[in-house]
Amino acid sequence: MNRHGSIWLSNVRKILGNQADAEDVVQEAVRRLLSRKRTLPSEDQVRMYLNRVIGNTAIDAYHARRRELQKRVPLHETMCLTGADMDPHGKMEEREDLLRQERLLHLIREGLASLPFKQYEAVRMTMLDRDTPSIRDAGVVNGIPYSTLRHRTIQGLQKLRRYVNRRSRQSP
Secondary structure: OOOOHHHHHHHHHHHHOOHHHHHHHHHHHHHHHHHHOOOOOOHHHHHHHHHHHHHHHHHHHHHHHHHHHHHOOOOOHHHHOOHHHOOHHHHHHHHHHHHHHHHHHHHHHHHHHHOOHHHHHHHHHHHHOOOOOOHHHHHHHHOOOHHHHHHHHHHHHHHHHHHHHHHHHHOO
16 A cells, blocks of 8 residues: 555546545555455565455445436436427527437448448447347347457447547538
C-alpha cells in the first residue's frame, strides 16, 4: 500500500471524479481482499491481485452511482402531456424530438453499415439480437471466443459512436 497506494488512489479518483469516494473504494477493496483470507505466494501477486480488486470495486461504485442518479432524474412536465391536452408548443417539440430520433436512427443504420463485417456481426450478435442474453452466450452459440467477441463489439461500438458524433456535427 505504501508503494502503490497513491497510484491506485489516483486511478480510482479518475474513474469516480471524487477524492473521498476514491479513498472509500480503496479501503473497501483492501477490506474485501483481507476478508477473503487468501494467501498469495509473492508480493507481486498480492500487488496484482489488489490492483484488480481495486479496479473492480471502482467500476462497481461507478455503476452503482450511475444507477442511483438515473433513479433520481426528474420527469419533465412535457413528458406527461399527451394527445389533445398538449399545447401547440408541446406538439412542435414532440415533432422535433421525433425528427431528431429518426435522424439518429438513420445515422446509426449508416454507421452500422460502415463497420467492418466482423465488428458489425459482433455488435449485431451482442447488442441487437434479443435472443442472446450475454456476450458469453453469443460467443458459445457462434463459436467465437469470449475475448475476441468482446473486443470486436467494443471496437464496433466505439467506431459507431465516433461515426454518429461526426455525422451529427456535420449536418443538423
